[in-house]
Amino acid sequence: MKILRFTFVLCLLAAISYGQKEPQKKIKPKRTDNYIRMKGIRLGADITRPFQDLWTKGNRYGTEFSADMELWPNLFPVFETGFDVMKIKTSYIDYKSSGSYSRIGMDYNFLQAENKNDKNIFYVGLRYGFVLARQQVNSYTIDSYWTPTTGRFSNQNYFAHWGEFLVGIKGEIIHNFYMGWTIRGKIKLNNKDLGMPPTYFIPGYGKAEKGFNLDFTYSVYYNLPWDFRKSIDRKKDAVMDKKVGKIIKKPATGK
Known part of the structure; x- marks a missing residue:
C-alpha cells in the first residue's frame, strides 16, 4: 500500500509540474544591427494604372x-x-485632362x-505629390427651354499638389523580383x-472637387543588385592607397 501511495503522489506531482510549464513560443528576434537588408535600388511599375476606368467614372x-x-x-x-489621362465624352460634353505628376x-x-x-516588408508611408496638367473642353451642350446652348473652352494649364498617407506590403516572389500593393489616402493641399x-x-490625385480621395495600387518590382556602399568604400580605399603611395615615394630632403 505504501508503494502504491508513493507512486500516486509522484504521478500527481509530475502532473502539477507539467501543467505549470508554459508552452514555449517562437519569438522573432528584434532588429538591433545596422546592416542594410535590401542592397541596390528597387524599380517598380504600377500594373493597375492602365485599367483605372474599371472603377472610375x-x-x-x-x-x-x-x-x-x-x-x-x-x-x-x-x-x-x-502620366495620367481622363476623358469624358457624352452627348453633353467632350472633356479631356492630362498631365505628368511626381x-x-x-x-x-x-x-x-x-x-x-x-x-x-510591411510599411506605412508619407508622400508629397504635385502635377503640371492641362484640361480642355472641346464641346459642351446645355439644354434650355428654347434652344440648346453649345460652345467650347480653350486649353487651360494648371498646377496642383497634395499629400498622401499609405499602407502596403512588398514581398519577394523570386530572387530580386517583388510584388506588392498599397492603399492610399490623398489630401488636396x-x-x-x-x-x-x-x-x-x-492627374495623379483624382476628382478635384473632393478634398480627400482613396486610391489602390498594385505593382511589380525588380531590385537592381548594386551595392553602392561597397563601391563607395572601394573608391575611398583607392584614394587612401594613392595618398599613402605618394607619401612613401616622396624623397627625403636633407640640409
Missing part, C-alpha cells in the same frame, strides 16, 4: 513608375512619377528581420482656380 488610364532603396535600416526614400516621400518597415536574406470651367480632374 470616365475613361481614365495612365502609367506610373517608382524607385526606392533602404538608405537606413527600415527607412526607404521613395520617388514615384507617372511624388516624393518615405516608407517605414514594421516587419522584423530574421536574417539578412529576409527582404519582405491646393489647386489653381481656373474659373470657367472649374478644374474637374487632377
Whole structure:
C-alpha cells in the first residue's frame, strides 16, 4: 500500500509540474544591427494604372513608375512619377485632362528581420505629390427651354499638389523580383482656380472637387543588385592607397 501511495503522489506531482510549464513560443528576434537588408535600388511599375476606368467614372488610364532603396535600416526614400489621362465624352460634353505628376516621400518597415536574406516588408508611408496638367473642353451642350446652348473652352494649364498617407506590403516572389500593393489616402493641399470651367480632374490625385480621395495600387518590382556602399568604400580605399603611395615615394630632403 505504501508503494502504491508513493507512486500516486509522484504521478500527481509530475502532473502539477507539467501543467505549470508554459508552452514555449517562437519569438522573432528584434532588429538591433545596422546592416542594410535590401542592397541596390528597387524599380517598380504600377500594373493597375492602365485599367483605372474599371472603377472610375470616365475613361481614365495612365502609367506610373517608382524607385526606392533602404538608405537606413527600415527607412526607404521613395520617388514615384507617372502620366495620367481622363476623358469624358457624352452627348453633353467632350472633356479631356492630362498631365505628368511626381511624388516624393518615405516608407517605414514594421516587419522584423530574421536574417539578412529576409527582404519582405510591411510599411506605412508619407508622400508629397504635385502635377503640371492641362484640361480642355472641346464641346459642351446645355439644354434650355428654347434652344440648346453649345460652345467650347480653350486649353487651360494648371498646377496642383497634395499629400498622401499609405499602407502596403512588398514581398519577394523570386530572387530580386517583388510584388506588392498599397492603399492610399490623398489630401488636396491646393489647386489653381481656373474659373470657367472649374478644374474637374487632377492627374495623379483624382476628382478635384473632393478634398480627400482613396486610391489602390498594385505593382511589380525588380531590385537592381548594386551595392553602392561597397563601391563607395572601394573608391575611398583607392584614394587612401594613392595618398599613402605618394607619401612613401616622396624623397627625403636633407640640409
